[in-house]
Amino acid sequence: MPQPMQSKKTALITGASGGIGYELSKLFADNGYNLVLVARDRKKLREVHTEINVKYGVEVKTIVKDLSEPLAPDEIFQELWEEKINISVLVNNAGYATFGPFTETDLDEELKMMHVNMIALAHLTKLFLPSMLDSEDGKILNVASTAAFQPGPFMAVYYATKAFVLSFTEAIANELKHSGVTVTALCPGPTKSGFQKRAHMENSKLIEGKIMDAELVAKLGYKGMMKGKTVVITGVRNKILTETIRITPRRVATNIVRRLQEKRK
16 A cells, blocks of 8 residues: 655655666655655666656656765765755665676776675765654665675675675664664565676576566565565565575585576576
8 A cells, every 4th residue: 555645755765767776766756755866877867857757746856976986975965965855765775796706807896886885875874864863753775685695606795795784784773773763674686677787697597587576676675664674575485595594504505606696508
C-alpha cells in the first residue's frame, strides 16, 4: 500500500540516473517526497528529472557530481544548505564494481570505486545525519549487497567495500536506537541493471539464469526502510544463501564464490 503523501519531506538519492536508484526515485516521488537526485550522467539525470516531474508533480532538484571526487559530498551538502533544502531521507545508492583477478584490475579504477562505495557513503552520512537527529526524525538507506557476507574472488575489492557498508550500517543503526532515525542496509543479489556492463562481467557465471530486476529490489528496499529494518536481503534465494554462508567455513564459502564468478567458457 502506498505511504501517505509527505510533500514537505525531501529524499536525496545518489546514483539516481539508472538501476535501483532510478526505481527508488520513482517510489519516493509516488509517495509524495520531493527529490534531490545525484548522478554523474547529466543527460540521463535530466531525463529522469523530466519524467518524475511530469508524472508525479513533486519538486525535483538534480546535482551532477562524480562521487569518486573527494570534495563531492561537501559540495552537495553546501549547495543544499545554501538553498535551505532539508534532507529527511538519505539514500546512498551510488556504487559500482570492477571484475577480474586482483593482479590484473586497474588500480586507479579500484581506488575510485572504494571512494564511491565507502568513503562518499560515510561522508554523506556524516554530513546529513546531524539535522535528522536534531529533528528526531529521518531515514538512511545504504545499498550494500549479498556480496557483503563473504569474500569474493575476481571481485575482491568490490566485495570488501560492501562488507564495509553492511558493517557500518549495522553499527550506526545500533548507535541510533531510540533517536527517531533509522539506518537500513539493502542487500540485493545480482540485479538487472547497468551494473554488470560497467563491471565488464557479462560473461560471469554469477549472472546466469533468472536474476531480480531493479524495480522489485527497490520496492523491497523501500518497504524495509520504511519499517525501520536494519538489514533487508531481497528474495528468498538470497536469504537462504546468506544464512547458509553464516554456518559455512569461510574457506569453503570463498571457493564457492570463486566458482560462481569464473567466466563462462
